[in-house]
Amino acid sequence: MIPSTAVEVEEDKDLPELPNLDKWPKVTMRLAPFPSGPLHIGNARMVILNDYYVKRYNGELILVFDDTIGSTEKVIEQDAYDLIPEGLEYLGVKYHRTVYKSDRINLFYKYAVDLIKRGDAYVCDCDATVWRNEHKVKRIPCACRVLDAQENLARWEKMLNGAYAEKEAAVRLKTGMTDPDPAMRDHVILRISESEHPRVGTKYRVWPLLEYSWGIDDHELGVSHIIRGKDLVKEGKIEQHIWSLYNWAHPELMYYGRLKFEDAKLSKSKSRREVQDGTYTGWDDPRTWSLQSLDRRGIDAEAVRKVMLDLGLSIVDITISMKSVYSENRKLRDAETPRAFFVQDPVWITAENLDKELIEAHVPVHPDFPERGLRRIPLHAIDGKSTFGIQQSDLNRFKLGTIFRLKDMANFALKKKNPPVAHYHSLDVERVREVNGPIIHWIPREGSIPVEMTLVDGATVMGLAEPGLEKMKAGSFLQFERVGFVRIYQMGDPIQVSFAHK
RNA sequence: GCCCCGAUGGUGUAGUCCGGCCCAGCAUCUAGGGUUUUCGACCCUAUGACCCGGGUUCGAAUCCCGGUCGGGGCACCA
Known part of the structure; x- marks a missing residue:
């Protein structure tokens, strides 16, 4: 069953064996989300740990919607029945059957x-x-x-x-x-x-109540091992009481501590409010930290998986940083990710005395893989004159006379600041290195593509990306040079991208 | 008040069961350097930890005792 996962499990063998394997005909585990909203990064630990062990032992994983009636504070939401499987699919979690508590x-x-x-x-x-x-x-x-x-x-x-x-x-x-x-x-x-x-x-x-329904169902569903948060230890004790009353085999209980993120505030109820009143753009808004939102930003599920498995099963409460997820994501995706220029709120600089030969810039698709070819960016120079957009913060640190390079194109000397004017200086990158001049990203005034970028805090910024971006497909993961990694989630005018990380 | 659990560098984790291979490994973060036509990737270097106090032992992060600190539970929520 699920033979394709054998390789993937290989690399994570450092987690301990499950206890008392010989006691059970097979490993059966369950995912038991309360359907109040989509799974978020904080729920990923529960999901991934269970999925990991099921795959490791070729067991069975049951998705059980823990939809007993809840309370006024914990309310079942209809859309969660679809949002949860969607998140599981993103994570690559394979479950073998779906059960609803409310049917039982x-x-x-x-x-x-x-x-x-x-x-x-x-x-x-x-x-x-x-x-x-x-x-x-x-x-x-x-x-x-x-x-x-x-x-x-x-x-x-x-x-x-x-x-x-x-x-x-x-x-x-x-x-x-x-x-x-x-x-x-x-x-x-x-x-x-x-x-x-x-x-x-x-x-x-x-x-x-939860502890009772599970006391019955863990037995009825043939669950052998249970991995869950330590907030449920009392519930585990009550379950054990029930199992003993009926002389049922006791499933193995394992608990892990609470997981917090120093750079992400997770609140399902706040997210629901904001999604419903339109403050957030939807359940994939980055501020929800839902799995959908990570997908939208181009965070590879493998990166999430790696980080969660690295945490192991410790029962202490821990606080980690999303930076570790980002670090894994870069490792996973950097090599395959094409580069592009994007300038947020560009300031226009007039370039004069351009070499007549210089009609197009040739920029590698990926600096480490020249064989992947070049991006060709037309410069639209007329009488040796053209206009380029650069980042305001770059211009700010330049002084009159500063020699800088528009990356993969040519070197210029700043002549005037207001309005900005630069003179062509030289072509060879060595000339800017000699004077330790900055190398900056840029876009041509003619032909650049409007882009709206959603940041991690939900804010959106406008900018222009190099010509050619309009040929990309929705879903593409890119690196905007010197800005960060982004994912295109919708083509259009402007193109919509979500910022992933530096 | 009662019950349970835990404690390794900034963060996370390995080692703890069966004491020596641990003057503590790995990852991340931070700082510096190299390389690179990105503030990315890659390479190198640096800083940095066994909660405290006793005990057992030739030897303790690992065993024992006593503290301290931290977390969770004591819902007709999950």
């Missing part, structure tokens, strides 16, 4: 009834606050805990048929009232919610 509610009911019959769970109608303060903290069981199965089943029916309103009753698992860990005392596993679900509407009014 009856299964959770079945086990709930069973747990109640067995006396391992009960329906509690205590007020949540009262229960916490008077029972959990004081380790005193509430009156509901000792009710017999008969009564509990009657109460369960009342939960299902609406005799209880929201918050009036919930099912608690008897994890133990005397557990030293307060988090473990008779935790709620099912509760009432009358919110409308995007997939199943109002078909159900009793919904399982």
